[in-house]
Amino acid sequence: MMIRLVEIKKTYQTSSGPLQVLDSVSVHIKAGEIFGFIGFSGAGKSTLLRCINLLEKPDSGAVFVDGENLTALTKKELLGRRQKIGMVFQHYNLLQNATAFDNAAFPLAIARVPKAERRERVLQSLETVDLSDKAGDYPSKLSGGQKQRVAIARAIVTKPKILLCDEPTSALDPQTTRSILQYLKRINKELGITIVLVTHEMDAVRSICSRVAVMETGRLIETLDMSKELQPPQTGLARFLFASGAGI
Numbered sequence: 229m230m231i232r233l234v235e236i237k238k239t240y241q242t243s244s245g246p247l248q249v250l251d252s253v254s255v256h257i258k259a260g261e262i263f264g265f266i267g268f269s270g271a272g273k274s275t276l277l278r279c280i281n282l283l284e285k286p287d288s289g290a291v292f293v294d295g296e297n298l299t300a301l302t303k304k305e306l307l308g309r310r311q312k313i314g315m316v317f318q319h320y321n322l323l324q325n326a327t328a329f330d331n332a333a334f335p336l337a338i339a340r341v342p343k344a345e346r347r348e349r350v351l352q353s354l355e356t357v358d359l360s361d362k363a364g365d366y367p368s369k370l371s372g373g374q375k376q377r378v379a380i381a382r383a384i385v386t387k388p389k390i391l392l393c394d395e396p397t398s399a400l401d402p403q404t405t406r407s408i409l410q411y412l413k414r415i416n417k418e419l420g421i422t423i424v425l426v427t428h429e430m431d432a433v434r435s436i437c438s439r440v441a442v443m444e445t446g447r448l449i450e451t452l453d454m455s456k457e458l459q460p461p462q463t464g465l466a467r468f469l470f471a472s473g474a475g476i
């Protein structure tokens with residue numbers, strides 16, 4: 229599904245006064261692409277990502293998903309649309325006292341999907357991330373990469389059209405990072421899921437993103453097409469990120 233953000237603004241009230249975190253951010257993410265957001269800590273990347281499924285409500289602006297304005301929906305309608313948008317986080321957010329299977333099944337249990345169908349879909353999701361043999365294991369027995377794969381299985385079990393990823397590899401070593409990125413790419417290609425990837429790591433952008441938006445203090449300052457190697461970055465920050473490679 230395509231996503232269009234139009235002039236998104238967000239200001240938090242903090243103890244030291246109002247803090248503008250998003251300043252008229254507009255971006256168009258095409259259906260089927262892997263789109264990155266990169267920038268320094270505090271640039272507003274996570275806030276913007278959460279605006280896409282309205283976990284964070286913008287002060288003004290609009291969020292269109294497949295042409296529908298999510299900001300104009302009722303709460304109930306929004307809950308329905310959110311089922312088409314999965315989410316993956318840096319720290320996995322798994323239930324420690326539930327097996328990999330039960331973690332992946334969680335969204336279906338909430339949605340009261342019948343047990344037989346639940347089982348089939350969970351096994352399929354675990355298979356997609358090559359974790360069929362770990363279905364009965366608890367998170368404490370799994371490596372960081374395996375935990376993130378359980379989290380990905382949980383995110384795709386509801387058959388979303390969009391996957392929002394907030395620094396999904398930031399807690400992982402370089403080799404595991406590459407593996408997780410390849411799973412995201414597989415999901416994008418094989419399941420046709422549009423992926424939005426927030427990251428600090430230029431290498432992650434290089435390996436799987438079709439385009440990347442560079443964010444600085446709440447503003448989107450540049451969007452780059454990763455297939456156009458010859459297109460030079462226009463802003464200092466984008467040049468720095470491209471030159472620095474690994475991370476910031």
Ligand SMILES: Nc1ncnc2c1ncn2[C@@H]1O[C@H](COP(=O)(O)OP(=O)(O)OP(=O)(O)O)[C@@H](O)[C@H]1O
Nearest residue numbers: 240241242247249268269270271272273274275276
């Ligand atoms: N609920 C909140 N209340 C007040 N300020 C907040 C809140 N959430 C975020 N902020 C502030 O908004 C700014 C942007 O935060 P955000 O988490 O979106 O940045 P980020 O780019 O994701 O950073 P990081 O790379 O560290 O994750 C930061 O200055 C942060 O402290």
Ligand SMILES: [Mg+2]
Nearest residue numbers: 273274275394
């Ligand atoms: Mg963040």
